[in-house]
Amino acid sequence: MADDLQSRRAVFASVGAGGLALAISACSGGTDTTTAGTATESAAPESAAATAGTSQSGAPQAGGALAKTADIPVGGGTLFKDQKIVVTQPTAGEFKAFSAVCTHKGCPIGSVEGDAIVCPCHNSKFAIADGAVTAGPAEKPLPAQEIKVEGDQIMLA
Known part of the structure; x- marks a missing residue:
């Protein structure tokens, strides 16, 4: 027994x-990387990892470089999973940032596909220009996040 x-x-x-x-x-x-106009998914791009202003965890602190402007495709965006932020470039030279947490059920955003920020949980989609809902079930837009662009660097504000 x-x-x-x-x-x-x-x-x-x-x-x-x-x-x-x-x-x-x-x-x-x-790290998944796709071509311009679609998403680049990254925990921290190489350009950000090599830049001062990161915490011991590797996540940029306010004022620390998040990415280079060249890392963000025109008409698309880049997802930074560790920072829970999506940075987009709807038109050349115009950079926006949004929370990478879906407003429907709190799932993490999965990708940026063309001009849509996509949540894989229930397929909610948000506009890269303003975070507005373009396809539900989400009803609220993604909250904007503060960033600043200095030269070719995108930084958390």
Whole structure:
């Protein structure tokens, strides 16, 4: 009987460890990059990582560089998952920033596709120009976030 109990415990421990490994690998993101006019998804682009003004966690602090203007495609945007912010460039030289948390159910924004900021949970879409809802079920726009552009650097305000 004791051998059966130990065998069952070993099976449960193995299954638990395997499930944990699967969950960890599923949660670890990468960097997806697509062409101009669509999203670049990034935890922190190389240009920002090499710039002063980042905290020990790697997230830019207010005043720290988030990206270079060249990192944000015209007519599209870039998602910064770690900072929970989406930076867009609706027209050349015009930069906007919005929360990367959907106003419908609080899901993280998944991508920028052309002129739409897209939430993968329920397919809500928001305009890159002003964060307005273009497709529901979300009913409220994405809140604007403060950024400033100095030279070729985009910084959190």
